[in-house]
Amino acid sequence: MEIKVRNQIIGGSYIPIQTMLKNPVWDVDLSMEKIIRLSKSGCDIIRITIPDEKALQGLKTVIKKSPIPIVADIHFDYRLAIGSIEAGVDKVRINPGNIGDKSKVKKVIECLKYHNTPVRIGINKGSLPEHLKKLHKDPIDIMIAAAKEEIGYFLEEGYENIVLSFKSSTVMETIHVNREAAKLFGYPLHIGVTEAGDLSDGTIKNAIGIGTLLQEGIGNTIRVSLTAPEDDEIRVGKKILESIGLRSSDIDIISCPTCGRTEIDLSEIVRKVKECTAGRVFTKKLKIAIMGCIVNGPGEASECDFGIAGGVDKSLIFKDGKKIKTVHNNDIIEELGLILEEYTKQ
Ligand code: SF4
Known part of the structure; x- marks a missing residue:
């Protein structure tokens, strides 16, 4: 399955590289300076956190100016997801662990559907739904159950413009859960080892995690999570893809x-x-x-x-x-x- 995110395809032969803006988006000048620099250095998609109304206002300006697709990262408040979609964001990431109950998710789906905006259901080991933690012991089982439950809400509404992600700060858990997800679900996978540490530790963890999965044909877009500037995340992401022959370098x-x-x-x-x-x-x-x-x-x-x-x-x-x-x-x-x-x- 291919998911179109403005000019990028997630699920095709090209693997888009993503990073996440590390400053508040309401600083529009700084945000645009970074987005333009990152787009020139190989960033295909940029994710921006939208924690409040002030950020949503900044997002509105940045969406219009950005040369690359913007993903709004939403936690806790489903209304910010709706605001971002209505502002014309290229994709929304929601977290089943904190977006709220089914009725709230349904409101987001309704809006996504109306605007035909793609969504990433981003499951993170650090923020799993409490009710599923009571039903399963193994974090991988909880992550898979969270995805099934959330996908179920989307299927009820007949909306499948979906990308999935399963993130853990442990390399082996990241590999195992994504292998499982690739067997169970037909949606494109956004992969990466999250909260992976500083430039050196995070590079190693992501190279092994992302590299192993891509070698097995699993994963359709990547984000290298580092406690380092966005530029480093892009550089490392490109090098991982080059090292396994999925990108060429001059x-x-x-x-x-x-x-x-x-x-x-x-x-x-x-x-x-x-x-x-x-x-x-x-x-x-x-x-x-x-x-x-x-x-x-x-x-x-x-x-x-x-x-x-x-x-x-x-x-x-x-x-x-x-x-x-x-x-x-x-x-x-x-x-x-x-x-x-x-x-x-x-
Ligand atoms: S080429 Fe080999 S031997 Fe020469 S300086 Fe480098 S590491 Fe040492």
């Missing part, structure tokens, strides 16, 4: 882990090259080798479009498999910048 940077032989500031060079390549369009897919010494440097560099092998005071620059020059270590970044210029589309 740039592949190979860099060694460094060791006692390293004579150059490799981390700084990699950082600068990444900074320099961000947002550029190249005449071909580039593979760049940044190696700390001549042990593996020439070998790796020979299989790349260009690269360096660091040395004491001076380093070797390789291009198309051949050593083209020796440069002083202080000039490495400038030299790599000049080569990158040659491959940059004007």
